[in-house]
Amino acid sequence: MITTHNLGYPRMGAQRELKFALEAYWRGDSTLEALRETGAMLRARHWADQAGLDWAPVGDFSFYDHVLDTSAWLGHWPRRVQDWAGDPLDKLFRVARGRTAPQAERQGGAPGVAAAEMTKWFDTNYHYIVPEFDADTTFTLNAEPLLAQWQQAQALGVRGKPVLLGPVTYLALGKAKDGSDPLALLPRLLPAYAQCLERLAAAGATWVQIDEPLLVTDVDERWQHAYNLAYHQLKACRVQILLATYFGALQDNAYLAVNLPVAGLHIDAVRGRDDVAAVLNLLPAHKVLSLGVIDGRNIWATDLNAALDWLEPIAERLGERLWLAPSCSLLHVPVDLRLEDDIDPEVRPWLAFARQKMDELCILAQALNHGRQTVRDALQANAAALAARRSSPRVTQPAVRTALANLTPEMQRRQQPYPVRAQAQRQRLGLPLLPTTTIGSFPQTAEIRHARAEYKAGRLDTAAYEAAMKREIERAVREQEALGIDVLVHGEAERNDMVEYFGEQLEGYVFSRHGWVQSYGSRCVKPPILFGDVRRPHPMTVQWITYAQSLTKRPMKGMLTGPVTMLNWSFVRDDQPREQTCRQLALAIREEVLDLERAGIAVIQIDEPALREGLPLRRAERAAYLQWAVACFQIAANGVRDDTQIHTHMCYSEFNDIIDSIAALDADVITIETSRSDMELLQAFEHFDYPNEIGPGVYDIHSPNIPTRHAIEALLRKAAERIPIDRLWVNPDCGLKTRQWSEVIPALREMVAAAQALRAQEAPNGQR
Numbered sequence: 001m002i003t004t005h006n007l008g009y010p011r012m013g014a015q016r017e018l019k020f021a022l023e024a025y026w027r028g029d030s031t032l033e034a035l036r037e038t039g040a041m042l043r044a045r046h047w048a049d050q051a052g053l054d055w056a057p058v059g060d061f062s063f064y065d066h067v068l069d070t071s072a073w074l075g076h077w078p079r080r081v082q083d084w085a086g087d088p089l090d091k092l093f094r095v096a097r098g099r100t101a102p103q104a105e106r107q108g109g110a111p112g113v114a115a116a117e118m119t120k121w122f123d124t125n126y127h128y129i130v131p132e133f134d135a136d137t138t139f140t141l142n143a144e145p146l147l148a149q150w151q152q153a154q155a156l157g158v159r160g161k162p163v164l165l166g167p168v169t170y171l172a173l174g175k176a177k178d179g180s181d182p183l184a185l186l187p188r189l190l191p192a193y194a195q196c197l198e199r200l201a202a203a204g205a206t207w208v209q210i211d212e213p214l215l216v217t218d219v220d221e222r223w224q225h226a227y228n229l230a231y232h233q234l235k236a237c238r239v240q241i242l243l244a245t246y247f248g249a250l251q252d253n254a255y256l257a258v259n260l261p262v263a264g265l266h267i268d269a270v271r272g273r274d275d276v277a278a279v280l281n282l283l284p285a286h287k288v289l290s291l292g293v294i295d296g297r298n299i300w301a302t303d304l305n306a307a308l309d310w311l312e313p314i315a316e317r318l319g320e321r322l323w324l325a326p327s328c329s330l331l332h333v334p335v336d337l338r339l340e341d342d343i344d345p346e347v348r349p350w351l352a353f354a355r356q357k358m359d360e361l362c363i364l365a366q367a368l369n370h371g372r373q374t375v376r377d378a379l380q381a382n383a384a385a386l387a388a389r390r391s392s393p394r395v396t397q398p399a400v401r402t403a404l405a406n407l408t409p410e411m412q413r414r415q416q417p418y419p420v421r422a423q424a425q426r427q428r429l430g431l432p433l434l435p436t437t438t439i440g441s442f443p444q445t446a447e448i449r450h451a452r453a454e455y456k457a458g459r460l461d462t463a464a465y466e467a468a469m470k471r472e473i474e475r476a477v478r479e480q481e482a483l484g485i486d487v488l489v490h491g492e493a494e495r496n497d498m499v500e501y502f503g504e505q506l507e508g509y510v511f512s513r514h515g516w517v518q519s520y521g522s523r524c525v526k527p528p529i530l531f532g533d534v535r536r537p538h539p540m541t542v543q544w545i546t547y548a549q550s551l552t553k554r555p556m557k558g559m560l561t562g563p564v565t566m567l568n569w570s571f572v573r574d575d576q577p578r579e580q581t582c583r584q585l586a587l588a589i590r591e592e593v594l595d596l597e598r599a600g601i602a603v604i605q606i607d608e609p610a611l612r613e614g615l616p617l618r619r620a621e622r623a624a625y626l627q628w629a630v631a632c633f634q635i636a637a638n639g640v641r642d643d644t645q646i647h648t649h650m651c652y653s654e655f656n657d658i659i660d661s662i663a664a665l666d667a668d669v670i671t672i673e674t675s676r677s678d679m680e681l682l683q684a685f686e687h688f689d690y691p692n693e694i695g696p697g698v699y700d701i702h703s704p705n706i707p708t709r710h711a712i713e714a715l716l717r718k719a720a721e722r723i724p725i726d727r728l729w730v731n732p733d734c735g736l737k738t739r740q741w742s743e744v745i746p747a748l749r750e751m752v753a754a755a756q757a758l759r760a761q762e763a764p765n766g767q768r
Ligand SMILES: CN1c2c(nc(N)[nH]c2=O)NC[C@@H]1CNc1ccc(C(=O)N[C@@H](CCC(=O)N[C@@H](CCC(=O)N[C@@H](CCC(=O)O)C(=O)O)C(=O)O)C(=O)O)cc1
Pocket: 125, 444, 446, 448, 449, 450, 451, 452, 453, 454, 495, 496, 497, 498, 499, 500, 519, 520, 522, 523, 524, 525, 526, 569, 609, 738
């Protein structure tokens, strides 16, 4: 008999219950007890959703982030909160969200505390809280929260499999602030893991899933050795370990992974399908092999008949040792398609969200265990849906194919090199030295979100909604003028999200109503679903930007999301290479850029914050990705005249290893996140002798703290040591949509004052 299991379920709830419970608690409108009750309710519901499986995950639920939870059960808190003695959940939130001094003072005078760093979880759009190590870091088991989840599962009769983030991946995800070697902590870390496994065994757990996604990346000898050390030490524990790898193929780590002394190995059989033959040959005869056959990173219905064609001989060979699961935790997909009563009816049968993926798994197991005929109807329905998807005229649009075939290398290049363009742009824009700007969004207030919700529900008509958004745009323009900002933005009030908004306007996309996916903490995104050839039926932003420009004499930036970010933050089709889909997006955005230019917009920003995130986890695959990703940006951006200034923006990026690709974009100006790294990120630009203009972020928008003009001036001076001052811009790290106006105005006032002070010293006539 085949065993079915799952690696993790979405936590937020089908109606984002966890988000609302968290935010109510943080606002002070609810209690910890109520929050914990919501958590328990969601876990119970999610186990019920997985009731058809042989094993359901326990411990995959988190109130904020599973990496932070791992730090918590390891008793490993950042030093700045170690002595704080409140409720452990509050302590966790302090680490994740920080606490500003004034906020703390209001609540009894406790000191403020800085939030921990947050970064992307492998190549996903989910952010985790980075563990902070130093040479003296110690670990002390605190398994109670995990055991409480286990006990809840037991009480509900759930056949549970606890899930832990593995020790080696955990160390690799952290940062040693003192430059010490995180791997040196392994001998101190393993006893805590061993104790945890013992506690779980004592509580009745038989299988424990230990996640080691690091094994799908390039792992050098030291880390390989760490794997051997870790799992040889943990093999004495009284539980059976299922070592879970996902997000890619094991490739050269296959031999290491199959030979670790564990009872079972899970591999990603969607992205790592090519591995499976090798793994089957290497697998020791006593080991379970779990194949992740259902895509945990996308929302397409699995081709069940094809999966069975492939699985049947494997099932024959492995018998009881074959387990089936999704490729990875379902954290990265929405919960339940059944809620989508308004989704495009043609596309709906092509989709499977988390709940439906559980059904798929059960159908596969039933077919393998009892014969395909026992699930004949389900298999036929699946085949019919997939056939309809393949033959739909909406999937393939000849005009788009022709436009793609007609792409020429000239379309990727600006007419003149940057120095020539810079002259033309300086003449046209007449900006001062150190021009000030912002990244695009202004606060998405409750009123804006509410107006949009009313509009989408049909309770507000188009004219009233547009009028409300125009009022917000006017407010943003007036505020920026009053602050003295040089290049203005319209504030993105009309956008629900920088990707979803564009998806909604392009042919080839459909969108869900409830398809939320956790991005970080309580923040969610609703990735649009790209199912077919992409075409821009009408201009997407021109009306809003020209309205904003009509309100001011200062230059107004056109604001677009770039093709690579559209690709990486959407659920995209799996029936053609991503590169091809990206080129279609690039052509659609190019049309918008050219329309903005024709409408008289002199500065156009094309955001590409996800360019780096799309980088393959394996070094060997990166050059090819960067080549087409850069080409796509160039197609989108580079059709404009010399005197049109193209900006791009990237956040969360380590630039050192991709700086030549960043330069190849040939954007006139790039604005980047640098303030948290104290301008250190600029090193890459300095060493490479980056030729165009740069706006290093001068304050961290993730924090409600108001920066001082002196701090900003100091950062600008630091930047000017690395980049010629006449190529520097002054801007925040990222958009301001998550902030309040009451934070934004004083922060920008300080930013403008810092730029003016430096300008007065460096260019008394104000000009560049
Ligand atoms: C820059 N970032 C982004 C990423 N990915 C994206 N796709 N987009 C990004 O901007 N990845 C990396 C980072 C992640 N950062 C963030 C930052 C902020 C959020 C966030 O605030 N998310 C919101 C949801 C945003 C949204 O889509 N809003 C919609 C719907 C709003 C809503 O929930 N409405 C309510 C009703 C409200 C009312 O009636 O008053 C409802 O429908 O029930 C909109 O504005 O229309 C969040 O709340 O989580 C995400 C990632």
